[in-house]
Amino acid sequence: MYPEYHREITESLLMDARFLVEGEPEFTCLREHLDFYQQFFEASFGLSLLCQSDYAFLQSARDNDTLSRDICIFLGVLCYEMDREGKNIMEELSFSTFAYEDVERLLELSSFREVLEATKSLRDSSSRRNFYHLLARRRLIDKIDDEAFRFTPGHKYFLEFARGVAQGIGREEEE
Amino acid sequence: MILKADPDKVLRFISENFELVRALYLAQLAGNVISREQFNALTKHTGDISINRLFEYKLLTEQYDDIRLNEPVRAFLAFLISEFRPLLPSELEKYRTSFSQLFNAIRECPEGEQPILLEELETLYDEVQRFLENVENNTGQLLRETQQLKANKDKMEYGERIRRARHLIEYYIAPLNSILNLQHSESIASLLGELSAYANRERLGHSYQQARDRFGQLHELLRGGNDRILRQSRILSRELLPLIERLQTESEILSGWIFFLERPFRHEVPSFTTRSYRNFFGSSTGANLALFMEQFEQRAEVVLLQEEDITAVDxxxxxxxxxxxxxxxxxxxxxxxxxxxxxxxxxxxxxxxxxxxxxxxxxxxxxxxxxxxxxxxxxxxxxxxxxxxxxxxxxxxxxx
Known part of the structure; x- marks a missing residue:
């Protein structure tokens, strides 16, 4: 009666509040029964399911989400620093592995250090270690080993947000 | 005509002073002319004899107070150094006129006027050759400019980068694409296709042997030219346009982040997902369910008691x-x-x-x-x- 991975999908999206990403059987199953799941989560929990070509998650109704803000700050600083080093941001985020050590170095030397220090979960390297664990639980990153990680397609949601911010400014300027 | 030296001597001079010549070329590329101050700065460590030779060998000409490389020298250096100013598509458009005029002249050339026909064919051949070279240089240069823009070697501001990218697309890449578009009947590429078909017929059917040979050469060039245009067109649509689009997306992402990071705690954030602590399935689900059902059983009994009361009354x-x-x-x-x-x-x-x-x-x-x-x-x-x-x-x- 229910799709094959119903329990896993519900547990991942609702209880673990994590991304489902391309490559997971649950994601494929979700995409196959997209209409059903959109109705299911809307009718049962009042939550809307956001499903793109390579990631999906349940959008909460909260508009001031600390974790979301922390991720934006983290990714924003990381993108800025990567660009400063002449790297191709989108390619790096999609295909590269990141050594914690390198990321830590970028953040430590960043000109946005003040912002990082004002953010509880990003303030120092031990706070950031917890933050990385949290990102892995939410499946924004995949841990490769103790020294490196890789971003999942989920990061694109936040890049789209940044792009929207820029386009918003562009529109304001035009007006 | 260079009066004071043999051609090989001039070449040797260029070769010996190549760094200076390259610097002069790049200065002209950036500013269209070389100002006197620039020239003085570039030749600060150059001896007077060499400076004089630059003019004696007609490598440079003076224009009022500015200095320019002589046009053939500029073209030669452009070829050597492979750094060009990309041509505006309207500069390429001029070939359309010369192609169609020469084409008409060749078609309408009266019988018996072979010498002029041969000359026209030769000119058309050169013109096609130049067009193809220009197109190749142009795509090559645009590709390099785009890559530089992407790597941001000049440390340009993000907004400036987006503007540059848009400028390249709007004024160079998109029009060039329409010049090279074989599907479009008005494009130069399709005019060349027509030329090629005509040359193909004439190389077999023309009454005059030498004309047949020339038509044969032209046809060969145009056949190869078609492939070259296709290759350039592919570079445009497969590499340049996506590259520029990616660059634009990336710049947008970055400027968005920078705007956000300027006031990270006041700016709105995207709604993300939150954990739900409700347990829907678990080891105690069965027991909970039984407990839940129990209340309905009791309620049913209460209802029965009331019914008995009611039935006692007629x-x-x-x-x-x-x-x-x-x-x-x-x-x-x-x-x-x-x-x-x-x-x-x-x-x-x-x-x-x-x-x-x-x-x-x-x-x-x-x-x-x-x-x-x-x-x-x-x-x-x-x-x-x-x-x-x-x-x-x-x-x-x-x-x-």
Whole structure:
């Protein structure tokens, strides 16, 4: 009666509040029964399911989400620093592995250090270690080993947000 | 004409001073002319003899106060260094006119005018060759510019990068794409296709041997040219346009982040997902469910008890049969003690004689008061019911 991975999908999206990403059987199953799941989560929990070509998650109704803000700050600083080093941001985020050590170095030397220090979960390297664990639980990153990680397609949601911010400014300027 | 040196000597001079020549070329590329100050700065460490030779060998010419590389030298250096200013598509558009004029002239060349036909064919050949070279240089240069823009070697501001990217797309890449578009009937590429078909026919069918040879050469060039144009067109659509688009997206992402990071705690953030602590499935689900169902069982019992109560009453008997009392009252009128009569009939007819029922029976007279006469004797009598004793006046009732 229910799709094959119903329990896993519900547990991942609702209880673990994590991304489902391309490559997971649950994601494929979700995409196959997209209409059903959109109705299911809307009718049962009042939550809307956001499903793109390579990631999906349940959008909460909260508009001031600390974790979301922390991720934006983290990714924003990381993108800025990567660009400063002449790297191709989108390619790096999609295909590269990141050594914690390198990321830590970028953040430590960043000109946005003040912002990082004002953010509880990003303030120092031990706070950031917890933050990385949290990102892995939410499946924004995949841990490769103790020294490196890789971003999942989920990061694109936040890049789209940044792009929207820029386009918003562009529109304001035009007006 | 260079009067003061042999060509090989000039070449040797260029080769010996190549760094200077390259610097001069790049300066002109950036500013269209080399200003006197730039020239002085670039030749600060160059001896006077060499500086003079630059002019004596006609490598440089003076234009009022500015200096320029002589055009053939500039073209030669452009070829050597492979750094160009990308041509505006309108500069390439001029080839359309020269192609079609030469094409018309060749088609309309009267019989017997072979010498001019041969010259026209030769010119057309050169013109096509130059066009193809220009197109290749242009795409190459655009690709390099785009890559540089992407790597951001010049440390350009993000907004500036987006503007540059848009500029390249709008004024260079998109128009170039339409010049090279073989599908489009107005494009230069399709004009060359027409030329090629004509040359193909003429190289076999023309009456004059030498003309046939020239047509053959032209056809070969155009056939190869078609492939070259296709390759350039592919570079444009497969590499340049996506590269520029990616660059634009990336710049947008970055400027978005920078705007956000300027006020990270006041800016709105995207709604993300939050954990739900409700356990829907678990080891205790069965027990919880049993507990949940239990309440429904109890509620069912309560309902049953109420039903028993209700079934104890015969609803038909309970309904007040007003008509019955009216009929029996009217049969027995006049009645001396109306309230006594009421009490008597209450106990005769009702299974559950109640106060309420007693009052209902009493009301039959008062509700139809126009039918009855009521005489009050002035005495009061006590009427005793189950739980009440009414002190009522003694009333004699008769029909009007």
């Amino acid at each position: 609803r038909h008997e309970v309904l007040f049969d007003r008509q019955h009392y009216v009929v029996s009252l009217q049969e027995q009128l006049p009645v001396d003690d109306f309230f006594g009569w009421c009490r008597e009939h209450l106990y005769q007819n009702e299974q559950l004689p109640s106060t309420e029922r007693f009052l209902k029976i009493c009301s039959i007279v008062f509700e139809d008061s126009e039918q009855y006469n009521a005489e009050f004797t002035g005495r009061r009598i006590a009427i005793e019911l189950e739980d009440f004793i009414f002190q009522v006046p003694e009333v004699r009732v008769s029909l009007k």
